[in-house]
Amino acid sequence: xxxxxxxxxxxxSATAYGGVIDAIGGIAAAVIAIVGLTGFHNELMAGxxxxxxxxxxxxxxxxxxxxxAVVMPVVPAAESGDPGLSVMFLAGIGGIVLxxxxxxxxxAAPLTSIAVIAYGAALVLSSSSVxxxxxxxxxxxxxxxxxxxxxxxxxxxxxxxxxxxxxxxTAIVLxxxxxxxARPPILTLAALLILGCTFIMTGSTLSGMVMxxxxxxxxxT
Numbered sequence: 061x062x063x064x065x066x067x068x069x070x071x072x073s074a075t076a077y078g079g080v081i082d083a084i085g086g087i088a089a090a091v092i093a094i095v096g097l098t099g100f101h102n103e104l105m106a107g108x109x110x111x112x113x114x115x116x117x118x119x120x121x122x123x124x125x126x127x128x129a130v131v132m133p134v135v136p137a138a139e140s141g142d143p144g145l146s147v148m149f150l151a152g153i154g155g156i157v158l159x160x161x162x163x164x165x166x167x168a169a170p171l172t173s174i175a176v177i178a179y180g181a182a183l184v185l186s187s188s189s190v191x192x193x194x195x196x197x198x199x200x201x202x203x204x205x206x207x208x209x210x211x212x213x214x215x216x217x218x219x220x221x222x223x224x225x226x227x228x229x230t231a232i233v234l235x236x237x238x239x240x241x242a243r244p245p246i247l248t249l250a251a252l253l254i255l256g257c258t259f260i261m262t263g264s265t266l267s268g269m270v271m272x273x274x275x276x277x278x279x280x281t
Contacts, residue, residue, distance in 0.1 A: 082123065085116025086259030093253035102245035106172040107162035109252040113179060114155035116259050121148035124189055144186030151182035169245060173238035176251045180231030183258070187225040190262065227258040 089112045096105025125145055155175040162168040162175075234251035238244040 080263065082116050082120045083260045083263030085112060085119060086256045086261075086263055088256070089113040089116060090253050090256030090260070093249045093256060096249040097246065097253070102249065103162070103168040103172070106245055106248045106252065107159050107168055109249065109256070110159035110162065110172050110175045111156050113252060113255055113259070114152045114159060114175070116256075116263075117148050117152035117155070117179065117182065120259070120263065121145050121152060121186075124148075124193060127193055144182075144189045147182045147185045148189075151178045154178055169248070170239060172248045173235050173244055176231050176238065176248055176255070177235035179255055180228040180233075180235060180251070183224045183228030183231065183255070185228075187221045187228065190224075191221045223258060224262055227254055231255055 089109045092105050092109040092112060096102050096109065155178055158171040158175040158178075162171045231251045231254060234247045234254075238247040238251070
């Protein structure tokens, strides 16, 4: 008798779309940062980019959390969750608040710089979240052999973790230099541009990884 398993979960579809929206948020933050770097209202663009990126971080945290909720009943190792997700939510909410305060004129340069540091720290602490999720998904499906799709997804997840870690550290350094007074708007916008580009990659990786698993079937004889 053949038993076929096909992943058709609506939550998986929601996670995939969440990854797409996350990538779009990264694009928006990067574009706004580029506009600011051209000299058009630096502090205003920095505040808007901080808010947009904070929203994108909340979306990524939500999509990851929804997928963790699916694998937790199946994989005991997932019950402990991922501490990086909590940091993403806190940084996203805090960054949005700081961005709003900057837009209303409350110490715009220091607040946006602090938001960048918080975002960088959140990326560093959550850099392994996508890779951890991939490992849990593989365990949940009890795959005895790695297919081409799974190997590609694993490479994408590993690359995403390394990129996110490096970008987070870069953003922290640029944010600290900005707080210290070294051309705050320029360094803040540069950090937001890097963060936005990173979310384009990580969002696409998350979406592609989930969609690949949704299309994959596992047949056992």
